[in-house]
Amino acid sequence: MSDATHSGSSFFGRLGRLFSAGPAKPGDSFGAPGVGNSTTIAIASAIGIFFLWWVTTTPALGPMVKPLFLPSPAEVWDKFVSVATEGYQDQTLAEHTLASVQRIFIAFVLAALFGIPIGMAMATNRVFRGIFDPPIEFYRPLPPLGYLPLTIIWFGIGETQKLVLLFLAMFAPMVLNTRAGVRSVAIEQIHAAYSLGASRAQVLWHVILKGAMPEILTGMRIGIGFGWTTLVAAELVATERGLGAMIMSASEFLVTSVVIMGIVVIGIIAYSFDLLMRWVERRVVPWKGRV
Amino acid sequence: MAQVKGRPASKKAKSASTKSRKNSRPAKGGKATGNGSGKELRAEAVTVVYPVKEGDDVHALEKVSLSISPGDFVVALGASGCGKTTFLNLLAGFIKPTEGNVTLGGKPVLGPGADRGVVFQKHALLPWLKVLQNVTFGLKMQGIPQDKRRDMARKYIDLVGLKDFEQKNIYELSGGMQQRVGLARALTSDPAALLMDEPLGALDALTRDNMQELILDVWRETHKAIFFITHSVEEALFMATKLIVMSPRPGRITHEYELDFCHRFFECRDARKVKSMPDFIEMREEIITIIRGDELEGGNIHV
Numbered sequence A: 001m002s003d004a005t006h007s008g009s010s011f012f013g014r015l016g017r018l019f020s021a022g023p024a025k026p027g028d029s030f031g032a033p034g035v036g037n038s039t040t041i042a043i044a045s046a047i048g049i050f051f052l053w054w055v056t057t058t059p060a061l062g063p064m065v066k067p068l069f070l071p072s073p074a075e076v077w078d079k080f081v082s083v084a085t086e087g088y089q090d091q092t093l094a095e096h097t098l099a100s101v102q103r104i105f106i107a108f109v110l111a112a113l114f115g116i117p118i119g120m121a122m123a124t125n126r127v128f129r130g131i132f133d134p135p136i137e138f139y140r141p142l143p144p145l146g147y148l149p150l151t152i153i154w155f156g157i158g159e160t161q162k163l164v165l166l167f168l169a170m171f172a173p174m175v176l177n178t179r180a181g182v183r184s185v186a187i188e189q190i191h192a193a194y195s196l197g198a199s200r201a202q203v204l205w206h207v208i209l210k211g212a213m214p215e216i217l218t219g220m221r222i223g224i225g226f227g228w229t230t231l232v233a234a235e236l237v238a239t240e241r242g243l244g245a246m247i248m249s250a251s252e253f254l255v256t257s258v259v260i261m262g263i264v265v266i267g268i269i270a271y272s273f274d275l276l277m278r279w280v281e282r283r284v285v286p287w288k289g290r291v
Numbered sequence B: 001m002a003q004v005k006g007r008p009a010s011k012k013a014k015s016a017s018t019k020s021r022k023n024s025r026p027a028k029g030g031k032a033t034g035n036g037s038g039k040e041l042r043a044e045a046v047t048v049v050y051p052v053k054e055g056d057d058v059h060a061l062e063k064v065s066l067s068i069s070p071g072d073f074v075v076a077l078g079a080s081g082c083g084k085t086t087f088l089n090l091l092a093g094f095i096k097p098t099e100g101n102v103t104l105g106g107k108p109v110l111g112p113g114a115d116r117g118v119v120f121q122k123h124a125l126l127p128w129l130k131v132l133q134n135v136t137f138g139l140k141m142q143g144i145p146q147d148k149r150r151d152m153a154r155k156y157i158d159l160v161g162l163k164d165f166e167q168k169n170i171y172e173l174s175g176g177m178q179q180r181v182g183l184a185r186a187l188t189s190d191p192a193a194l195l196m197d198e199p200l201g202a203l204d205a206l207t208r209d210n211m212q213e214l215i216l217d218v219w220r221e222t223h224k225a226i227f228f229i230t231h232s233v234e235e236a237l238f239m240a241t242k243l244i245v246m247s248p249r250p251g252r253i254t255h256e257y258e259l260d261f262c263h264r265f266f267e268c269r270d271a272r273k274v275k276s277m278p279d280f281i282e283m284r285e286e287i288i289t290i291i292r293g294d295e296l297e298g299g300n301i302h303v
């Protein structure tokens, strides 16, 4: 590879430079994995994918892919406008979206309300750890679609069942991250607090909970992400309103444009939530990773 | 002049003579001031054995006795693994001795408390709180109202030179400034004793020299009983009124020295001068020889 690195203009030379480990420019750190900015490449990649979609599906270019499998961007956009204004199956896009966001939000609040205290209790007390470890560790790796039938048998096909499924998806990451957060609190901080006259309860509240905050927020962010991942499964059965339900019923009628539109909308909302949570993290724990 | 009194510590295992001082110094004032200023911190024949799963148990400390009175600056020095941190943890109340006991002003130490302030090497500040809130954290835990805390802390904030940094975040401060916060925080509860485990160990040489002087000044001003662990022989000699050298396997005090180099510093305010005095250098070499011997024996140095 060293020959190629020197002949910088040839294709292999450029390829070689991508992976070579020559001395770093001043300001860069030698050997640091993945240095450099990738924004331009990312934008080019996104445009490239979109272009590919457009080229292969646009009728004027003689569509290479049948609309049934992949409708053109224009078609999906038209569908977006029509569902947004007229609706799909008697519900507008806003109503579908609101129903899903509401479900995720309620399940999220419940998961945080239970997950964080239980995570704290498990991390600080062996009895709680002993009690909760087996059920949580058992169900955590299961795919939600796997226990979906059970939630239907137990909770019926109403709103409760959907919330239970979303709750379960969000609960485990919140518990686990809260535990990791408690472990990340430096023992020196705890010792210092006791030596300043703090009681056990005060240490728990003023040191351990505060110190675990960065990981707790990460848990919330991952939890919300899992919620969106599980949305379609949660709205699979007997659901009138919701983005997941909209996608499922569109797929039954082979309305691929609505399916794709729904996927894109979920993607955008999920990503926005993620950005929102990152923003909250920066506001609430500006000290994260800086001590 | 430094009186050299190297002697085996086991000889001076003192019989319990604490009864007479039990009631000699009632805690002054109310809860607000003083968590027991003016009390003597004492370890009597303490032994600590750590259980080890395989092999022999570790005798981290074997019948160690030490008393630290108000105004004493006791420095502990020794090869790593000789039980310095274990001993500090005992004094702080984080662990209890396998045998023997620890008392403060005649009362047994049963756990950590605001009457013994601890300064750590690092990672002990609370980064979600500003400097001022860190310094007053102990007062808050002790239930002192917010408006009073600031007044009580001001003296110590000024003393360690943090006046203009009260509203800064911890992570904006240099290592030296962070240690000042740790020091001020421990002082603000007005403890009887101050326990420091290599508080300057993570600082660069220049900052370290400055902090040595700062700690000495703080000690002279507050007249606390101080127990200070360090790896640096020079630092130990410079700061101690009483230097204890510890040895591992089992951990014990092998030498004790009464020193006055810190007082010489107070006279001339020139640390370099004190540290280059002939008897300082002589003591330094003597102690380095002792510690090197321990480290060689323990196989920590490969020649």
Ligand SMILES: Nc1ncnc2c1ncn2[C@@H]1O[C@H](COP(=O)(O)OP(=O)(O)O)[C@@H](O)[C@H]1O
Pocket: B050, B051, B058, B059, B060, B078, B079, B080, B081, B082, B083, B084, B085, B086, B087, B251
């Ligand atoms: N929690 C522990 N469990 C078992 N052994 C320990 C523990 N803490 C310290 N030790 C052992 O006790 C001895 C003294 O340790 P320590 O007090 O940390 O020494 P120092 O601070 O002087 O370096 C060492 O041999 C160490 O390995």
Ligand SMILES: [Mg+2]
Pocket: B084, B085
């Ligand atoms: Mg140590």
